[in-house]
Amino acid sequence: MEYLVKTHHGTVLVAVFGDQDKPALITYPDLALNHISCFQGLFFCPEASSLLLHNFCIYHISPPGHEFGAPPICPDGFMPSVDDLADQIVEVLNFFGLGAVMCMGVTAGAYILTLFAMKYRQRVLGLILISPLCRAPSWTEWLLNKVMSNLLYFYGMCGVVKELLLKRYFSKEVRGNVQVPESDIVQACRRLLDERQSINIWQFLEAMNGRPDLSEGLRKLHCRSLIFVGENSPFHSEALHMTSKLDRRYSALVEVQACGSMVTEEQPHAMLIPIEYFLTGYGLYRATLSVSPRSPLSPSCISPELLSPESMGLKLKPIKTRISLEV
Numbered sequence: 001m002e003y004l005v006k007t008h009h010g011t012v013l014v015a016v017f018g019d020q021d022k023p024a025l026i027t028y029p030d031l032a033l034n035h036i037s038c039f040q041g042l043f044f045c046p047e048a049s050s051l052l053l054h055n056f057c058i059y060h061i062s063p064p065g066h067e068f069g070a071p072p073i074c075p076d077g078f079m080p081s082v083d084d085l086a087d088q089i090v091e092v093l094n095f096f097g098l099g100a101v102m103c104m105g106v107t108a109g110a111y112i113l114t115l116f117a118m119k120y121r122q123r124v125l126g127l128i129l130i131s132p133l134c135r136a137p138s139w140t141e142w143l144l145n146k147v148m149s150n151l152l153y154f155y156g157m158c159g160v161v162k163e164l165l166l167k168r169y170f171s172k173e174v175r176g177n178v179q180v181p182e183s184d185i186v187q188a189c190r191r192l193l194d195e196r197q198s199i200n201i202w203q204f205l206e207a208m209n210g211r212p213d214l215s216e217g218l219r220k221l222h223c224r225s226l227i228f229v230g231e232n233s234p235f236h237s238e239a240l241h242m243t244s245k246l247d248r249r250y251s252a253l254v255e256v257q258a259c260g261s262m263v264t265e266e267q268p269h270a271m272l273i274p275i276e277y278f279l280t281g282y283g284l285y286r287a288t289l290s291v292s293p294r295s296p297l298s299p300s301c302i303s304p305e306l307l308s309p310e311s312m313g314l315k316l317k318p319i320k321t322r323i324s325l326e327v
Contacts, residue, residue, distance in 0.1 A: 007091040009084040013067035018057035024101040025056035028109030035060030037192045041265035065200025086116040104128040127225040131261035134242040136213040145209040156198040171232040171260035218245040225251040230259030
């Protein structure tokens with residue numbers, strides 16, 4: 001089911017999958033993507049279905065104007081900031097009558113959900129973040145974003161913008177070269193980018209290019225956090241920085257080798273076992289549950305043994321893990 005939810009900062013589309021009596025998992029995609037192009041690889045895995053869809057009702061939130069068939073948003077009207085986009089999420093939760101939720105976001109979407117968790121701590125049970133951002137843009141990123149922003153505004157979704165976005169999402173192994181063709185996921189993403197309204201992407205990019213640094217507030221973020229990052233992601237150092245700022249008692253980092261930013265599409269199977277162990281801390285399991293899926297989630301302490309490098313890394317190659325075993 002798809003719902004258009006009117007908020008004080010514009011209308012957003014929410015695609016809902018599953019039994020709405022179950023605990024809620026909300027997702028937020030990266031720039032120029034929606035739930036089809038950002039999360040399909042993960043949620044179409046049979047193992048993910050038995051884990052995530054069995055335990056949660058999924059609420060895929062699209063950034064304003066990123067859904068299929070979206071009309072262009074007038075550039076002369078209201079320009080939402082990252083704070084406005086985070087505030088939209090709480091209005092979406094209120095629309096569906098949701099309390100505290102689990103969150104999953106990719107890069108720009110991970111930043112929005114982190115900001116949401118910092119502003120509305122009682123509404124977030126846990127964060128699953130993929131190649132997240134938490135600092136203000138570096139000069140290099142700011143300049144690259146400005147180039148892309150100008151191209152989007154004046155020329156639309158041109159070839160240069162698509163190549164910049166694909167480099168943002170995927171490793172060079174799947175983007176291909178003269179000898180090796182593009183992988184199917186890159187070709188599919190390229191086609192989906194052609195369907196986006198460039199002015200709507202421009203607005204989201206402008207908001208992200210003006211984002212503030214969240215680093216100082218991360219230590220006070222006591223919801224449990226699981227961070228994935230591809231080793232070839234342009235935001236790899238950002239994920240390491242964010243992990244260093246989070247309370248080590250509540251966070252874990254999984255580095256996925258030979259992968260870009262969008263682990264959900266490029267190597268979704270690398271996420272399954274870490275997520276499964278992460279969710280055991282909430283009493284949720286792949287096949288059977290120790291609590292009813294209709295019951296509220298109740299976080300408990302994750303056993304250090306479940307999140308040890310041996311437990312995660314040896315069962316799930318190629319990944320590396322960085323994790324504190326403090327309790």
